[in-house]
Amino acid sequence: MNARDRRLLEGKRVLVTGGSRGLGSAICKEFGSQGASVAFNYSNDAEGAAKTLAAVEATGARALAFRASVLDEAALASMVKDIEGAWEGIDILVNNAGMSQPLPLPLMEPSDWDLVMDVNAKGSFLAARAVLRGMIRRRGGAILNIGSLAGIRLIEAPAHYAASKAAVKGLTQSLAKEVARYNIRVNCLAPGLLEDGVGQSLPEHRLEEYVRHTALGRVGTLAEVAAFAAFLVSARNSYMNGETILMDGGL
Amino acid sequence: MNPSAYQAFARHVNPPLARYLALSGRDQRFARASACEMETDAGEVYTDWIAGFGSLNLGHNPPALVEAARAHLASGVPNLFLECLNPVAGLLAERLVQAAGPGFATAYLCNSGTEAVEAAVKLAMAATGRRGIVYCEGAYHGTTLGSLSMMADGEYRAPFEPLLPHFRRIPFGDLDALATALDAGPAALVIEPIQVEKGVRALPGGFLARAKALCHDHGALLILDEAQTGMGRTGSLFAFQEEGVAPDVLVLAKALGGGVVPLAAMVAGEGLFERAYGDPLRCEIHNSTFGGNSLACQVGLEALARLASPEFLDDVRARAAELARLLEAQVAHHPLVERCFVKGFLGGIRLREGDHPWFTWSHWGMDEFAARPAMGALLVHRLHRRRILAQVCAHDWSSVRIEPPLVVTVAQCQAFVAALREELDWIAGHG
Ligand SMILES: NC(=O)c1ccc[n+]([C@@H]2O[C@H](COP(=O)([O-])OP(=O)(O)OC[C@H]3O[C@@H](n4cnc5c(N)ncnc54)[C@H](OP(=O)(O)O)[C@@H]3O)[C@@H](O)[C@H]2O)c1
Ligand SMILES: Cc1ncc(COP(=O)(O)O)c(C=O)c1O
Numbered sequence: 001m002n003a004r005d006r007r008l009l010e011g012k013r014v015l016v017t018g019g020s021r022g023l024g025s026a027i028c029k030e031f032g033s034q035g036a037s038v039a040f041n042y043s044n045d046a047e048g049a050a051k052t053l054a055a056v057e058a059t060g061a062r063a064l065a066f067r068a069s070v071l072d073e074a075a076l077a078s079m080v081k082d083i084e085g086a087w088e089g090i091d092i093l094v095n096n097a098g099m100s101q102p103l104p105l106p107l108m109e110p111s112d113w114d115l116v117m118d119v120n121a122k123g124s125f126l127a128a129r130a131v132l133r134g135m136i137r138r139r140g141g142a143i144l145n146i147g148s149l150a151g152i153r154l155i156e157a158p159a160h161y162a163a164s165k166a167a168v169k170g171l172t173q174s175l176a177k178e179v180a181r182y183n184i185r186v187n188c189l190a191p192g193l194l195e196d197g198v199g200q201s202l203p204e205h206r207l208e209e210y211v212r213h214t215a216l217g218r219v220g221t222l223a224e225v226a227a228f229a230a231f232l233v234s235a236r237n238s239y240m241n242g243e244t245i246l247m248d249g250g251l
Numbered sequence: 252m253n254p255s256a257y258q259a260f261a262r263h264v265n266p267p268l269a270r271y272l273a274l275s276g277r278d279q280r281f282a283r284a285s286a287c288e289m290e291t292d293a294g295e296v297y298t299d300w301i302a303g304f305g306s307l308n309l310g311h312n313p314p315a316l317v318e319a320a321r322a323h324l325a326s327g328v329p330n331l332f333l334e335c336l337n338p339v340a341g342l343l344a345e346r347l348v349q350a351a352g353p354g355f356a357t358a359y360l361c362n363s364g365t366e367a368v369e370a371a372v373k374l375a376m377a378a379t380g381r382r383g384i385v386y387c388e389g390a391y392h393g394t395t396l397g398s399l400s401m402m403a404d405g406e407y408r409a410p411f412e413p414l415l416p417h418f419r420r421i422p423f424g425d426l427d428a429l430a431t432a433l434d435a436g437p438a439a440l441v442i443e444p445i446q447v448e449k450g451v452r453a454l455p456g457g458f459l460a461r462a463k464a465l466c467h468d469h470g471a472l473l474i475l476d477e478a479q480t481g482m483g484r485t486g487s488l489f490a491f492q493e494e495g496v497a498p499d500v501l502v503l504a505k506a507l508g509g510g511v512v513p514l515a516a517m518v519a520g521e522g523l524f525e526r527a528y529g530d531p532l533r534c535e536i537h538n539s540t541f542g543g544n545s546l547a548c549q550v551g552l553e554a555l556a557r558l559a560s561p562e563f564l565d566d567v568r569a570r571a572a573e574l575a576r577l578l579e580a581q582v583a584h585h586p587l588v589e590r591c592f593v594k595g596f597l598g599g600i601r602l603r604e605g606d607h608p609w610f611t612w613s614h615w616g617m618d619e620f621a622a623r624p625a626m627g628a629l630l631v632h633r634l635h636r637r638r639i640l641a642q643v644c645a646h647d648w649s650s651v652r653i654e655p656p657l658v659v660t661v662a663q664c665q666a667f668v669a670a671l672r673e674e675l676d677w678i679a680g681h682g
Contacts, residue, residue, distance in 0.1 A: 077680070133681065136608050182608065 008234040010035035013087045015080070017041055017070050017127050018097025020048035022197035023146065026222035027094055027229050028052050032061030034230045036092070039064040039083045043097075062087070070097045070123030076130040084134055092233045093131045095124040095145040095168070100161040102201040113160045120164035124171055128186075132179060140183045142233040145172050147190035149248050156206060161198075165190070169244045176242030185241045187232055192248025193219045215250030252282045252292060274617070277635055284311035287656045287663055289640065297638045298663055302656045305447070305479040305597070308506035308558060310656040316509040319553040323546055330544050340543035343551050347518050350488060350559050351501055357524040359517040360543035364478035364504030365393020367515040368441070371474045371500045372397050373537055374519060375439035377527035379470065383417030383437035385429065389449030389646055392441060392476055401441055403449060403646045424455045429462055433469035439500070440466050441474045444490040447654075450647035451592050451599030459496040472499040472523070478515070479597075482506035483558040483657050486568045486595030499523065509554030512547040558657075567657050570664065571595045577668040578653075585675045587626070589649070598653030599644060600671070602626040607682035624649040626678070633674040639667060 014031050018024040019040025025048065028038045038056045042049045042065070049065045056063035064083060068075035083090055098120045101112055124145055135141035150157035151165025172188035179186065193199045193210045199219070202210075211218060225247060231237055232245070257280050261269030272278040282292040287310055289297045299307065309316065328339070344358035359370050372384055386392070386401035393399070394407065400414035408414070419435065421428035423446060433440075440462060445453045459475075466473045475498035480490040482503065487493050489501065501518040508514030528534045541547075557563060575593050582600060583591035590601040604624050612620040612628075620628075627643040630651050634641045644650045655663070 133607065133609070139608075178614075 007033075007035035008230050008236065009092070012036040012091045012233075013039075013083070013089055014092040014094065014233075015039045015041075015083060015090050015127075015131060016094040016096055017123065019052050019065070020045035021052070023191070023194065023222050023225060024094075024096040025052040025055070026226040027096060028063070029055050029059065030223070030226035030230050031092075031094075032056040032059035032063065034234075035061070037062040037087055039066065039079075039087075039090075041066040041068045041070070041079060041097070043067065043069040070095075070127050071118055073126055073130075076126055080130045080134065089134055089138055090131050091135075091141050093127060093135075093141070093143045094229065094233070095127055095143065097123055097127075098146060098148075098164075098198065100158055100198045100201065102203075103158050103160075105159055108158070108160060116158070116160040117164045117167070120161070121167035121171065124168055128171075128175060132184070135184050136179065136182045142184065143175065143186040144229055144233050145186070145188040146229075147172070147188040147244055149190055149192040149246060149251065152190055152244065152246060153251065155210075155251075172244060173242045180241060185238075187237075187240055187242070188244040189225070189229055189232055190244050190246050190248075191220055191225050192246070192251060194225060195219050195221050197222070213251055214248065218249065220247065220249060252280065254280065254292075275632060286310035286313075287659050295638060297640050298655075298667065300634075300639055300641045300653065300655050300667060302654050303510050304505065305482075305484055305654055306505040306508070307510040308482050308484060308657040309509050309554060310658040311510065313509060313511070313554075313557075313658075315557065316511045316550050316553050320511060320546060320550050323549040328545055328549075330546050331541070332543070332545065333540070337543055337545065337548075339545035339548040339552070343548040343555070344516075346552060346555055347503070347516055350555065351518045352492070352497055354497055354520050355501070355518050356521040357519050359519070359524075359537070360548065361515050361517070361539050362513040362541055362547070363393070363515050364476075364502065365395045365398040366539060366542075367478065367502045367504050367517045368392045368401075368474075368476060369395060369397040370517040370537060371476075371502050371519075372439065372441065374500060374517065374523060374527045375472045375474060377533075377537075378523050379438045379472065379526075381436055381438040381471070383419065383435060384415075385419050385421055385432040385437050385440045385471070387423040387442055387446070388420055389423050389446045389452070390441075390443065391446070391448035391645055392443075392478075405646060407645070423449070423452065424458055426458065426461055426465065430465055433465060433471055436469070437471055439472040439474045441476060443476045443480065444494075445480050445485070445594065445597060446646075447479045447597065447599075447652065448645035448647070450590075450601055450644050450650035451597065451652060453592070453594065456494070459491060459494045459498075463496055463498070466499075474498060474500040474502065476502040478502055478504035482554070483564060483567055484595055484597045484654075486564065486571055488559050488564065490594075506558065507551050507554060508547060509550055509557075511554075512550045514547040514551045516551075563657075567595060570659065570661055573661050574598075574653075574659075574664040574668070577664060578671075581668050581672040582675065585672070585679075587675050587679050593653055596653070596655055596657050596659065599647075599650040600630075600653065601647070601650045602630060604649065605678070605682040610678070610682045627651050629678060630671075630674060633677065634670060637670050637674070639670055 014036045019028045020042035053065045066079040068079045147168045148165040150162040176186040279291045283290045347358045348355045400418045402408040419432045463473045499520045504515035
């Protein structure tokens with residue numbers, strides 16, 4: 001087997017947040033088939049989590065699932081402890097857990113703002129902090145934050161969601177600078193509209209509008225985003241740091 | 252207080268300190284204080300566990316002292332009695348001599364601890380006709396050149412070397428080293444009963460008695476610097492009283508002025524002032540214009556009366572015993588704690604250095620401190636975020652001092668120890 005054929009994430013230990021469905025689930029499966037041991041968390045969807053777990057195991061990879069909100073510091077800490085106990089470390093974190101609500105400004109309550117900002121931005125900070133403690137001690141790792149086109153370009157997206165994803169971009173830059181000295185890279189992958197997941201709450205005409213404006217003329221698939229995510233956190237991508245990469249079919 | 256006044260401090264008083272305070276989130280704009288609390292202009296209340304490094308024994312702005320100052324200023328009594336009999340200084344000196352106990356006779360009044368230390372050193376030289384001083388490793392006696400000549404090694408001292416000749420350093424509490432150093436014929440041993448700045452470490456029991464005997468055998472004086480330990484801090488008016496051994500010269504400062512006025516004193520044993528300065532040509536060669544000003548002395552009289560009262564000291568000891576019990580139960584045996592010492596309301600917690608790279612000065616972007624321990628500062632930072640003002644020791648950044656106003660309540664002690672415990676747990680869980 002030559003280097004090109006070797007699996008991208010052979011032997012890597014990964015934590016993906018929000019793995020019970022959507023993009024997170026796709027990332028878990030892709031990473032498993034690329035040779036990684038895959039742990040993931042979710043906060044509600046036990047059924048989806050069981051499916052992801054089975055699908056990762058079907059790739060032949062080790063898998064662990066945890067019911068733990070990214071906003072629950074104690075639960076995050078105990079999850080990280082369990083994973084590190086089982087696998088002796090975590091090499092890669094994907095901050096994928098996220099949410100949105102299709103709310104125009106006049107209908108957006110401060111509590112809505114707080115919830116979306118918390119899950120998307122604060123959750124990424126808390127998960128990163130929980131995992132970095134070990135990564136820094138072992139002096140190596142990679143973090144991939146899932147951002148969004150909505151945090152970078154002017155598109156129609158709820159204000160709190162766009163703000164939270166812009167925050168994730170900023171978090172990526174700051175963390176990349178702070179932990180680079182420990183051989184840890186931090187990047188952000190910002191998809192455009194995908195076939196499934198948070199974008200599904202868009203009204204039909206918005207979806208059409210998006211597809212019309214995208215050079216490729218279609219929405220993205222979860223699998224193609226997951227495949228690129230695997231490359232971004234792999235050792236092949238060794239010099240990219242602090243970057244936010246758009247993946248939107250050419251808008 | 253006008254916000255620009257705080258900026259003026261940053262610009263015109265100590266710009267690097269202001270930068271460090273801003274960087275470490277400690278640039279609150281305090282505007283009011285009373286007892287153990289300081290309040291910012293935004294109304295946030297902090298509990299003060301630094302207490303002016305042992306100056307605020309009666310708390311911030313003690314009403315009786317503020318009132319004494321106000322009444323004195325309104326009384327028309329001269330503030331400066333230069334070249335005159337000064338009755339207010341007279342009364343304060345009399346009370347100090349009485350409080351210090353048998354064998355003491357005079358008190359030289361001045362404005363700061365280091366001045367009182369310098370006065371003691373000069374008195375010893377003039378009285379004995381000798382040169383040279385023996386002092387201790389880890390010492391802190393002040394930052395003027397004489398006191399500085401007795402400073403522990405480090406940044407306080409290094410830029411000013413060489414300092415005074417014939418100042419010999421011995422390990423703290425080492426009688427053999429003392430005996431050897433005394434063979435050179437110095438004027439005095441200068442020592443603190445508890446070295447606060449070196450992690451709050453106390454002299455071994457019995458040391459003072461033997462050191463005094465050794466000094467006297469060698470014709471040298473014993474000078475005890477109680478600038479920080481005195482005035483009730485350790486549960487007695489003076490720490491030496493617990494040992495039952497009086498020095499030849501006692502240095503007092505800080506809380507003597509009640510935290511309201513700058514006031515310090517060098518209280519000297521029978522005959523020493525006469526031997527040093529006992530003729531009209533020499534009786535004023537050591538002086539300071541504002542030393543003994545009547546305002547400071549009047550406030551000092553009030554402070555001394557309160558701090559020396561047996562009921563007050565009983566109450567201090569009772570509350571301090573509760574603090575000690577809480578520390579023993581919740582902090583002393585924590586895995587991060589190397590040592591926990593407390594005597595009265597003077598203590599220190601020495602922390603083990605962690606090994607996580609993100610709890611280091613260089614991770615925090617302060618590479619200039621990289622050679623220093625970081626855990627003490629981390630604990631201080633965590634406490635500060637809980638609105639508890641604390642600080643490490645000047646010569647030992649691993650040690651966080653425990654130094655509240657002596658009027659601290661049991662409830663405040665409970666809150667402090669609970670916060671300490673939680674923050675130690677947090678640090679242990681995150682590093
Ligand atoms: N789909 C798109 O078009 C699109 C486009 C750009 C960016 N993204 C980003 O891609 C990421 C994944 O979204 P998705 O489209 O796959 O959405 P999704 O199908 O709704 O999945 C979200 C996942 O996050 C988990 N989650 C939500 N809140 C959580 C919490 N507090 N703690 C732990 N897990 C939590 C959910 O699990 P539980 O429900 O079990 O908690 C679920 O597994 C998000 O960051 C999203 O912003 C998606
Ligand atoms: C034991 C001791 N001596 C002397 C001094 C110097 O006092 P001042 O700062 O008033 O000059 C201090 C101050 O911290 C001290 O702790």
